[in-house]
Amino acid sequence: MSQEIIINSTPQQIRVALIENGQVAEVNIERRKHRGIVGNIYKGRVSKVLPGMQAAFVNIGLKKDAFLYVTDVYDNLEDDDDDETEGDASENASQELQQKPQKAQRRRPLIQELLKRDQEVLVQVAKEPLGTKGARVTCHISLPGRYIVFMPTVNHIGVSRRIPSQGERNRLRKILKSLKPASGGFIVRTAGEERDEDDLKTDIDFLTRLWETLRKKSETRRAPSLVHEDLNLVSRTVRDIFTNKVEKFVLDSEEEYQRVVEFTEATMPHLVDRIRVFVKDIPVFDHYGIESELEKALQRKVWLKSGGYLIIDKTEALVAIDVNTGKFVGRKNLEDTIVRTNLEAATEVARQVRLRDLGGIIIVDFIDMENEENKRRVVSTLERELEADRARTNVLELTELGLVQMTRKRVRESLKQLLYQPCPYCKGLGIIKSEETICYEIQGAIQRLVSTTENGRITVRVHPSIARMLKGEEREIINSIATDYGRKIKLQEDKGMHQEQFQVSLV
Known part of the structure; x- marks a missing residue:
């Protein structure tokens, strides 16, 4: 799969587009005066403990208190270096670990046993404030490097699920075991594939020093206060996405170009020649056709090449995607027409979910099919296309009603939520009384x-x-x-x- 990264930078905002095989796959936008807070570390103060919900509210200095679940407070992992859990650094590593089954049954501590009102806690933002909800935070800090994610609060070793070779996975795990300090956990990121011991050691040394600095800094701060701010969007893109698969990294800002080159020369010198500065008069997003794709990604109806189309509606509870044959009438028979439409729709659904950054519960209403094998083909196509998604997704089997239920981890606002605001006339309903x-x-x-x-x-x-x-x-x-x-x-x-x-x- 060929990849290109295109970055448009202005004094007001940064926009990053990931192009895969000539199609826009992801778009991330960061407004400079409203930077995201996922990954930031705060020293907070517990404002309320809720035994009935086994959670607590924590004041971290934002308009709304952050939400802290009990499982984000205590360590539910065994101290075992042979841990087989895999992690992906594009997600919050601590939440990956919480799903690992415990080796022995033990009573889970209650939130009221772990936290008291006015207690100071060090937390990291796992999810942006969305709608009326405050940020979600965790006590399981994770510090991502280029090749390694360091988790100082757990004793764990893991390898990204995106590294398929079992031999390579075993090699990386063996290196981690030899380098791992007495405390803390580490996950090898996808970019760590085929890296040697020195590369991994450099990352581990840097991250452990960073944690020690943050820990000491937090001891001198009064709650609530910001202890550590994550990198900006350009730097995160270099750290998280710029790999050997990326053939071209284009920026339209000379200043950002110099920063990226300096960082890459220090960490990935073999990729420097792929970084280019865009100097044409036409806007870079127009030149690569990204602006028009952005406009399409905000529309309710998405046309398929065959003539069919998708209708995408987002509600408070879930995202509903309806598949229709539209202008496509097929050639052989009705079942063949439906299957062709559904297969094309499955590919486009996966693309739209990534492009729009849709999260939470997603329901796809495929056109009803009679043949069981055809149903499996459609679901398999959707699963295969979602493998490229950096966000965690889970696809369930097709129901009797022809619905596919899936979940996708929601960390930030969707593209539409970021770029749009509710209509002041209808207050977001989309309709008014006649x-x-x-x-x-x-x-x-x-x-x-x-x-x-x-x-x-x-x-x-x-x-x-x-x-x-x-x-x-x-x-x-x-x-x-x-x-x-x-x-x-x-x-x-x-x-x-x-x-x-x-x-x-x-x-």
């Missing part, structure tokens, strides 16, 4: 007023579109009340009113 409905609500409001008063003129202040309706096809509402109750009713237009707003008053 003009006809508002007219009937006004009718009820007038009737309530005239039934409780004996005389006086009634003024109805409304949006101009509602006024036109009441003067036109719904004029009988005003006429009948005026006749039945013998009252004068005056319509008053107000352009500043919301279409759903109205005011009925007695003059």
Whole structure:
């Protein structure tokens, strides 16, 4: 798979696009005045302990207190160097480890036994604040290097699941065991594949020194305070994505270009010649067709090459993706048409999930198929295409209703949440009450007023579109009340009113 990294940098924001086989696979955006906080380490103060939820709220200096689960506080791993758990440094390593089954049954400590109100704790942000929720934090600190992730709070050795060769995995694990200090855990990242002992040792030495510095720094800080800020988006891209698979690394900023070259010369000199500065007049994202792909990624409907299409809707609870044949009528029979559409859709669903950075529960409504083998082919295609995704995904079998349920780890806001804001007119609903409905609500409001008063003129202040309706096809509402109750009713237009707003008053 050929990869290219394209970076657009301005004083206001950094945008990074990962292109795979000529298609935009991922887009990450970081606003300079609103940098993300995932990976940051804070000295926090416990503000509330919740025994009923086995969690606690921690004040880390943000608008909303962070949320800390009990499993993010205690170490549920055995101190065993033969640990076979695998980790991927693109995710929070401590959460990977929590899913490892314990070797012996032991009572899990309760949150009220571990934390008390006003207690100071060192935590790392695992998930950005999303919607109305505060950040999620963990006490299991993980410090990613180029080839290694260091976890000072657990005793563990692991190798990234993306290194497929068992022989290479055994070699790396053997090196880690020989280099591992008395305490702390290490995971070899995907970039550590085929690296020698010196490379891994350099990373381990750097990360252990960094942890010692952070630990001492935290001892002198008062809670709440920031102890360590993660790298910016460009530096994280070099650290996490720039590997031998990347054929070209393009930046449109001379300043960022120099920084990347300096870092790469020190850590990966064999990749320096792949870094280039973009000097053309046309914007770099336009030149590589990324801007148009970004615009498409924000649309509800996604067309497939065959003529079928996807409809992608995000709700508070989940993301729903509907597959439709659209203009595609096939050639052989109905089952063949449906299977072809579903297979193409499975590939595009995987791409859209990555591109839009969708997370949480995702439901894909494939077109119903009769043949069991065809169903397995569709699910296998989806799973295969998701293998390139750096975020952890879990795909379940196709249900009897033709639905595929999957989960994808959500760490940050989706692309749409980052670039859009709720419509101030409909407040994010996407719909408002019809003009006809508002007219009937006004009718009820007038009737309530005239039934409780004996005389006086009634003024109805409304949006101009509602006024036109009441003067036109719904004029009988005003006429009948005026006749039945013998009252004068005056319509008053107000352009500043919301279409759903109205005011009925007695003059």
